[in-house]
Amino acid sequence: MSTASTIEAPILVGYADHDSDAALQWAAREASRRHLPLRVVHADSTAADYPWGWGYPVAGDIVRVQEALRDNAKAVLAELSKRVRESHPDVPFVATRADTTPGEALVSASAEATLLVVGHGRHPVAGTMGSTAATVAAHSRCPVVVVPTVTASEKAKDEGDTRFSATVVVGLDDSPECDDALGFGFQQAAARGVPLVPLHAWWVDPLFLPTALPADWDDIDAKAQAAVNLLLGQWKARFPEVKVEPMLARMRPADALVAASHSAELLVVGCRGRGGFSSLLLGSVSRKVLHRAHCPVAVVRRGQLPALQDIEVHEFDETPAS
Incomplete structure (x- = not known):
């Protein structure tokens, strides 16, 4: 764990996968323009669904799934951290993983943010907005930008x-x-x-x-x-x-x-x-x-x-x- 540090209220952005790239870049540009730090949150709850079998998963299955989720989250954070530092080296930056749902993580973090940025794509048939974007737009403690x-x-x-x-x-x-x-x-x-x-x-x-x-x-x-x-x-x-x-x-x-x-x-x-x-x-x-x-x-x-x-x-x- 890092020691607590005092920083200005950051631009907060939720990152899931490459569908969030547009939101990440928008947030990085906004942080650079306003001389604010950028905080990226990748939420990946270990409370996963286990679709195989007819009964409850055994302990070994749970451990393996949780380890896979953590390893994947670390890889995602490392890759996006490298891209942000290369494209916006002037922006103070931290990327963290939250062990909860994306909506819950971002709404909670919005209480200490200047602006919350989240991406969404349209469903190819229904044209609907993702649940995370809808949740944060309705409940965020700070202004929200949906990209x-x-x-x-x-x-x-x-x-x-x-x-x-x-x-x-x-x-x-x-x-x-x-x-x-x-x-x-x-x-x-x-x-x-x-x-x-x-x-x-x-x-x-x-x-x-x-x-x-x-x-x-x-x-x-x-x-x-x-x-x-x-x-x-x-x-x-x-x-x-x-x-x-x-x-x-x-x-x-x-x-x-x-x-x-x-x-x-x-x-x-x-x-x-x-x-x-x-x-x-x-x-x-x-x-x-x-x-x-x-x-x-x-x-x-x-x-x-x-x-x-x-x-x-x-x-x-x-x-x-x-």
Whole structure:
């Protein structure tokens, strides 16, 4: 065991296998950009399933499986440690193994992290998001960034498409509780030197409108824009260097955000529980965004932004990879 050391709250990333490579590289770049340490957690519980036979496994089987899991974890940690140190030698780095489920390990570690990064791929048939990404997005103690295996920007680069115009997109409603996600978006846009696109999408099926309510869409748009401008005011003053390109969309919020993710480096959404985005709960809309977005998606809960502005110092005892 290493002695406890005092470090700044790290960028935390979960690593399972090579499907997590995109998340690992995203987290390493973020740690380098923000001059923060990087902590990689590889969770591999020894509480394994034993599919063979009709009865319980004998003691020797359990020991052999557990030893194989530990050996595999050590090999994974050693290999990813080498790659990170080669690609980002400036980033203080530790890689550790957790003997529990990935979701449990990452949610627990998020209490001492600045940002948690996790990857996910889409199921070839169902298009569903992995359980680990869903778990940490719902329960993390710090903001979460979910990174798809292939992003729109990487695809455009591979295809030689020069039309890709990077932005940071933030999903907004007209409530003041979205300040945390909006502030996170401004910070990211400033750090990347790209425009910020505050996106307000609304949709009401005309069949459900009261007959006494005039369908004056332009008037609704004007009121929505005024509310968005009010929310943007303080952040534009704090980040005058960020070019802001507000967008209103008369369509379902999830569809609008997914469409915007085609040209975004990062998409930021809020998660409010009982406060925050009225239209972006960690429910149907945010799940659709996390499942279908073409870029990394940041989920920022109410009250998490101060941890990003005033990074605390923590101590934790770890066994680093050899």
